[in-house]
Amino acid sequence: MTMVFLNKEIRDGDNPDLTEERKTATFDTNKMAEVIYGSEKLARRRREISQAVSLIPELADSKPLPFLSRNEKILESTRKVTALNEHLPRLINMNDEDEAWHIHSEVIGFEGNPLALHHSLFIPPLVIQGSDEQHEKWLGRAKRREIIGCYAQTELGHGSNIRKLETTATYSLSTQEFILHTPTINALKWWPGALGKSSNHAVVVASLIIKEQNYGPHLFMVQIRDEQSHEPLPGIAVGDIGPKMAFNGADNGFLGFNNFRIPRGNLLNRHCNVEVDGTYVRPPHDKMNYAGMIRVRSRMAAEQGTFMAQALTIAVRYSAVRRQGFLENKSQEVKVLDYQTQQHRLFPAIARSYAFIFCGFETIQKYETLQNEMNSGNVSLMADLHALTSGIKSVVTYQTGEGIEQARMACGGHGYSMASYISEIYGCAIGGCTYEGENMVMLLQLARYLVKSVELAMRGKPGDLGPMVAYLAYPDIKVDLVTGPEAYVKMFQHISKRQSIKATEKFHRKMESGVSRDEAWNQCAVELTRASRLHTRLYIIETFIRRVDSIEDLSIKMVLTDLMNLHLNYELLDVASYALEDGFMSSTQMGFIKNQLYSSLEKIRPNAVSLVDSFQFSDLQLRSNLLNFLFQVLGRRDGHVYQNLFEWAKSSPLNQTEVLPSVTQYLKPMMEKAKL
Ligand SMILES: CCCCCCCCCCCCCCCCCCCC(=O)SCCNC(=O)CCNC(=O)[C@H](O)C(C)(C)COP(=O)(O)OP(=O)(O)OC[C@H]1O[C@@H](n2cnc3c(N)ncnc32)[C@H](O)[C@@H]1OP(=O)(O)O
Numbered sequence: 001m002t003m004v005f006l007n008k009e010i011r012d013g014d015n016p017d018l019t020e021e022r023k024t025a026t027f028d029t030n031k032m033a034e035v036i037y038g039s040e041k042l043a044r045r046r047r048e049i050s051q052a053v054s055l056i057p058e059l060a061d062s063k064p065l066p067f068l069s070r071n072e073k074i075l076e077s078t079r080k081v082t083a084l085n086e087h088l089p090r091l092i093n094m095n096d097e098d099e100a101w102h103i104h105s106e107v108i109g110f111e112g113n114p115l116a117l118h119h120s121l122f123i124p125p126l127v128i129q130g131s132d133e134q135h136e137k138w139l140g141r142a143k144r145r146e147i148i149g150c151y152a153q154t155e156l157g158h159g160s161n162i163r164k165l166e167t168t169a170t171y172s173l174s175t176q177e178f179i180l181h182t183p184t185i186n187a188l189k190w191w192p193g194a195l196g197k198s199s200n201h202a203v204v205v206a207s208l209i210i211k212e213q214n215y216g217p218h219l220f221m222v223q224i225r226d227e228q229s230h231e232p233l234p235g236i237a238v239g240d241i242g243p244k245m246a247f248n249g250a251d252n253g254f255l256g257f258n259n260f261r262i263p264r265g266n267l268l269n270r271h272c273n274v275e276v277d278g279t280y281v282r283p284p285h286d287k288m289n290y291a292g293m294i295r296v297r298s299r300m301a302a303e304q305g306t307f308m309a310q311a312l313t314i315a316v317r318y319s320a321v322r323r324q325g326f327l328e329n330k331s332q333e334v335k336v337l338d339y340q341t342q343q344h345r346l347f348p349a350i351a352r353s354y355a356f357i358f359c360g361f362e363t364i365q366k367y368e369t370l371q372n373e374m375n376s377g378n379v380s381l382m383a384d385l386h387a388l389t390s391g392i393k394s395v396v397t398y399q400t401g402e403g404i405e406q407a408r409m410a411c412g413g414h415g416y417s418m419a420s421y422i423s424e425i426y427g428c429a430i431g432g433c434t435y436e437g438e439n440m441v442m443l444l445q446l447a448r449y450l451v452k453s454v455e456l457a458m459r460g461k462p463g464d465l466g467p468m469v470a471y472l473a474y475p476d477i478k479v480d481l482v483t484g485p486e487a488y489v490k491m492f493q494h495i496s497k498r499q500s501i502k503a504t505e506k507f508h509r510k511m512e513s514g515v516s517r518d519e520a521w522n523q524c525a526v527e528l529t530r531a532s533r534l535h536t537r538l539y540i541i542e543t544f545i546r547r548v549d550s551i552e553d554l555s556i557k558m559v560l561t562d563l564m565n566l567h568l569n570y571e572l573l574d575v576a577s578y579a580l581e582d583g584f585m586s587s588t589q590m591g592f593i594k595n596q597l598y599s600s601l602e603k604i605r606p607n608a609v610s611l612v613d614s615f616q617f618s619d620l621q622l623r624s625n626l627l628n629f630l631f632q633v634l635g636r637r638d639g640h641v642y643q644n645l646f647e648w649a650k651s652s653p654l655n656q657t658e659v660l661p662s663v664t665q666y667l668k669p670m671m672e673k674a675k676l
């Protein structure tokens, strides 16, 4: 039975420790979900979709994935995604990307599947870079899933430096075709998700060559497998790159071309073109072909925020039912969530999840504005958004990795078991530090922008600074943190500005001493990446404050203010040395920040479980359901972890027989031999 108690859903038969937590919350988790996901409708739709999915047994895992071989994992993820395909039109609005993302992550989880990149990396570049005629030819087929595609950019020898990609697309004047070629082993495409065994099409990034001139990376639509037999087409070598740290339900692949010909019309040519006579028509921005990457990066804050939120939901719920050790009362052990160290481990990460999701939605909107502007020929926003998303992508993926790892440790031994599901989430999330631009490389992209901005400010042209970096020209006026969030922002601005200026000055000094520009840059790179991180963390703080300011519901605003204060104090404490160094922050202020942090932990404690419940991840999504007693179990909403852990262990294939061949073949003979 389910009853609503103080606006909170309490279920009969739940672990009483979790029920107690839900009763102490000061807010309604449905209302919080509306704030997290942006509207009542979006939050409600997520619940409706989860509810509908839970009633379709074929969409649940038929076996626990950690017990499966790689082939079995791919078979299982493919079974689920194709079963889902049948149900999709009934379950979601097919034109709504958020609903599609939600239902796929619910059903498929983190292990990956052959269609995961079809929607996020194959269709978007086709939409962004393809002409209307090309949309007509391929987009409908792709959307209907008549063809399956991937995005093939990275090569064995080059990923970060895409100007040096070696795959060539040479224009043949005589046949009006492009000839795709892989000149060396290093030039093999390597890594693209779903390329290895599943896709029959790929958006391939290759260096465009016309009359021996290299025009740099361009995007081409390439059919790689026969649509009937699924065999690779002649001139194509394609396969799987083997097991990875995670995503083992997906077939990341390699791809090589042997003078493989495609029609001239397969160059995605909305913004650039090669005419019949070989004349190259330039795009309106040099980096137009990189626009798809800005799109993916702009989605990463919200994505990573929800990855971390899933790990935290598991860890916080478990911490509320795990009892170990004593505080004052020696007759009952305490919930580990009552330890200050446990709270310090988990609550700042909860705050970051909220911060990343809020920042993420703002960034996605910024990208949508950019996309609309680009469609009408205005590319002036590209540089700003490239810089911003480069920083956000790098900071959130790193901090998400930290947060998930804390969640794992917070679950003690059971966190290390795959029954927790945390290792799978971790493996997937930290891939984000590498994919879509290695973090250091992307931080250095933002640093270019910061250095230029500092140079403008130094040249007395603060009016030329965009709103994102206007603070680089602000005067240094000391602040009193007691006055609230704005003072924290000013303190952070001072820290970020000082680091950007320090790094720029060092860079200038190096060049003045005769070191070349590139070498000087490299000798300052650590300082430059520090500036980028600080700038990005400041931006995330500002978006958090903006979001909380915009909330009208008082009970929600109060708890989010507690969370925001925790975030402000935690972030500032982490970078305080920068402000202590030049005396901008006093040691008294430092003491104030610590005390505020500890008091925030206490304030959040009664709301901790409801703060993670508010993300409204279903047990299926956390792989914690036991529809057929086979799934990971630690983050269950009902909190019954122990008996389900036991069921999980019993379902291990190793336990299907009492005596394993490893014993009969090796251990027994060894022991027998020792007796002689
Ligand atoms: C519906 C179904 C849903 C299913 C859900 C299932 C849920 C499960 C959850 C699992 C989800 C996980 C998903 C995993 C997805 C994995 C996807 C991975 C995809 C990839 O990794 S694709 C490959 C990405 N590769 C990269 O990112 C490469 C990085 N390198 C670069 O981008 C460039 O090389 C770099 C670093 C930008 C340099 O480029 P270069 O051309 O050399 O430019 P310069 O450095 O010289 O700079 C010159 C100048 O250009 C400016 N610039 C650079 N880039 C841009 C840009 N994009 N826009 C605007 N301007 C740009 C730069 O700032 C410089 O400007 P200056 O003014 O300073 O000169």
Ligand SMILES: Cc1cc2nc3c(=O)[nH]c(=O)nc-3n(C[C@H](O)[C@H](O)[C@H](O)COP(=O)(O)OP(=O)(O)OC[C@H]3O[C@@H](n4cnc5c(N)ncnc54)[C@H](O)[C@@H]3O)c2cc1C
Pocket (backbone or CB within 6 Å): 117, 121, 151, 152, 153, 154, 157, 158, 159, 160, 161, 190, 191, 192, 193, 247, 252, 431, 434, 435, 436, 437, 438, 439, 440, 441, 444
């Ligand atoms: C899970 C996963 C999925 C992926 N999916 C796809 C996909 O679908 N399609 C696709 O095309 N690719 C994909 N990739 C590839 C991915 O985009 C690249 O691996 C990534 O861009 C990093 O490039 P790299 O491997 O060349 O790293 P490298 O550049 O070789 O990085 C190695 C080290 O060198 C450092 N480094 C490199 N250049 C610089 C520099 N200029 N300054 C300072 N340090 C530097 C890096 O910081 C890093 O520490 C995927 C990768 C992963 C892990």
